[in-house]
Amino acid sequence: MNNQQKWVAFSTIVRREIRRFMRIWPQTLVPPVITMALYFVIFGxxxxxxxxxxxxxxxxxFVAPGLIMMSIITNSYANVVSSFFGSKFQRNIEExxxxxxxxxxxxxxxVVGGMSRGIGVGLIVTLLSLYFAEFSLHSIPVTIGIVLMTALMFSLAGLINAIFANSFDDISIIPTFVLTPLxxxxGVxxxxxxxxxxWKAISLFxxxxxxxxxxxxxxxGITDINIVGSFAMVGLFSALLFTVALFLLEKGSRLRS
Amino acid sequence: MKQFENNALSITALTKVYGKDFEALKGIDLQVAPGDFFALLGPNGAGKSTIIGIICSLVRKSSGSVTIFGKNIDEDFSAAKQFVGVVPQEFNFNQFEKPLDILITQAGYYGIPATVAAGRAEKYLKQLGLWDKRNIASRNLSGGMKRRLMVARALIHEPKLLVLDEPTAGVDIELRRSMWAFLKKINKQGTTIILTTHYLEEAESLCRNVAIIDRGRIIQNTSIRELIKKLNKETFIIDIKDKIDVCPEVVNYPLSMLDASSLEVSVDKNRSINDLFKALNEQGIQVLSMRNKANRLEELFFDLVEKNLVSADGEASDE
Structure with a gap:
């Protein structure tokens, strides 16, 4: 494949992923907005x-940025894990x-498909939060940078989960028992x-x-920890997850017999 | 079989071991010439789908080599895949997507822009009678339509080699015939076709060459014509006018009664059937009609597979 063909293949996957979550918007876009609205009303x-x-x-x-980030994390992860596992389950991953x-x-x-949904829901929740609180962006590069990297990292994690999953139970175990407690x-x-x-020391992990x-x-403009350390940590995890996910795809684990 | 410079498909010493010790393929050698219509026959579990899986890279081979139009699947993965279109046995498309979207998306995976893909999708959906259904969710298509959709999808990147794994399994006769006509047409236009099938009649009427695979080995690889020449017996069912109580006896024609008004007979290829009619007539039995008991190729197929089973058992007992 030449570079132009690769670009067509890439944009086809991204378009298909976006089309998928837009087609089922009552399942993908509305629930996180309702949940977050309830959080804002009750906790806020x-x-x-x-x-x-x-x-x-x-x-x-204080709580609004955490809630926005929570919706980005859960939606990036959920999009890739459900889409990729759904493709495995229906066997259209073979295409x-x-x-x-x-x-x-x-x-x-x-991953870009997952990031699109995570960031899209994050934007909707941000708009919703403006109804409850006033914000002025302290640092645009930090905000955009961390949003992109977080969405990337959890999209990668969702893909790895989907590769290993053999049943629909397997794609809900990690979000329920690992992601939600974390x-x-x-610090949301x-x-x-x-x-x-x-407990503070444990939280740092x-x-x-x-x-x-x-x-x-x-x-x-407030933080409990060093910002550079935050970016380094997220970058490191993302690189690690990218390597693992690519290795699994190259090996064909649970995809090719 | 003739060797060609750039065979459509060239398989050498191909093996596949599932798990620790299940040998699905035991050293397959197979050549398919460009433009051929080739049948891969074999009983369930013979290894047909494993071969197809390896050709389209859904199954990882254990050893051996596979070359498609001169491109080795290990060394020139991308080019080799561009040559192949595959129609699997089971439905494997997103049932929630529309046929038109499925085709355009599949073209995208081959690097074909949506503008070009849209034209091709229209062409193949029309040829396969699915154009009217292009915008409905695929889950609402009938079984036959779903199968045709998979054929259209396999053709969207215009492959030189089309591989079909039991394309007409479970479809009605009318659809089967229309699918045959379509496959014949694209073969005439230059597409090499390999199909696996359980319908031996399908192989006989479509294909020029055939390989019979059993227990991971090719036990016969020849032209359909040559294969049919090997038939040395045919079994007929004879319907008689008056009911009989006892099975008649005719020398060289082993007859058996199916019921009071029909007989079964197995006739050597070089023996005339006229002598049988004459002998029956002499015994006061009038023949109303006669038909083949089974497809001729089917008989030979069972014969070959049975022989392979006996020799495999022999090898096993020698060990």
Whole structure:
């Protein structure tokens, strides 16, 4: 395949992925918006007004960046894991596997599809948050950078999950038992300065903590941890996941017999 | 079989071992000439789908080499894949997508821009009678339409080699005949076709050359014409006018009764059937009609597979 053909193959996968989540928008776009609206009402307005300030910010301003990041993480992951596993389940992944499309293009195509949904939902949730709180962007490069890298990392993780999955149970285990606890314990709702020494040290092993804090820094200018360290951590994880995902595709694990 | 400079397909010493010790293919050698219409026959589990899986890279071979129009699938993966279109046995498209989208997307995977793909999709959907259904969800198509959609999808990048894994399994006679006509037409236009099938009648009426595979080995690789020449017996069913109670006996014609008004007989190829009619007439039995018991090729196929089974058992007991 020449470069032009590779570009056509890549854009075909991305277009198909975007078409898929737009076609089923009541399942992909509406639920996260409703969930986040409830979070804003309950944690931001009702409970938040009683909490007062967190890290010198009104609680709704503190929690909003975390909630936006939460929707980006879950939607990037969910898009790739469900789309790729769905293709495996219906066996239409074979359409791609018999074609000359290189594995790295298959990988980047699915990942960009996942990022599109993650960022799209993130944007909708950001617009929604403006109804509940006022923001002024502290750092546009940090905000955009961390959003892109987070969406990338969780799209890659979703793809790896889908490659290994043999049943629909297998694609819900990681989000339920790993992703959700990591998000809830990743500083979305509280500053880790509230935690004691041991729990604070344990929290530092949670990659989501770095993403949420970097994003919060980009939006409102406060963070519990070093921003450069956050980018390094997310970059390192993304590189590792990209290598693993590409290796699995090249090897044909659970895809070719 | 003749050797060609650039065979459409050239398979050498191909093996496939599933798990630790299940040998699905035991050293397959196969050549298919450009423009051929080639049948790959064999009972279930013989290794036909494994060969097809390896050709289109859904199955990883254990050893051996596969070359498609001179391009080795290990060394020139991308070029080799451009030459092949595959129609699998089972439906493997996204049932929620529309036929037109499925075709344009598939073309995209081969690097064909959507503008070019749209024209080709129209051409193949029209040829296969699916144009009216282009914008409905594929899950709403009938079984035969789904199968034709897979043929259109396999042709969208205009491959030189089309591989079909039991393309007419489970479809009605009318559709089977129309599919045959379509395949004959694209073969005439230059596309090399390899098909696996259980319908031996299909191989006999479509294909020029045939390989019979059993237990991972090719046990016969020749032209259909040569294969049919090897038939030395045919079995006929004879319907008689008056009912009989006892099976008549005729020398050299082993007769058996199917019921009171029909007989079965196995006749050597070089023996005249007239003598049988004469002998039956002398015994006061009048023949109303006569027909072949089974497809001729089918008989030979079972004969070959049975012989292979006996020799495989022999090898096993020697070990």
């Amino acid at each position: 307005k009702l409970i938040g007004s009683r909490i007062g300030e967190m890290s010198d910010l009104p609680y709704i301003q 791609l596997l018999v074609s000359p499309t290189p594995n790295w293009i298959i990988l980047t195509g699915y 998000i809830y314990l990743g 709702f509280y500053s880790i300065d509230l935690l004691g020494g041991l 949670n990659p989501i903590l770095y993403m949420v804090n970097a994003f919060r820094y980009g939006m409102v």
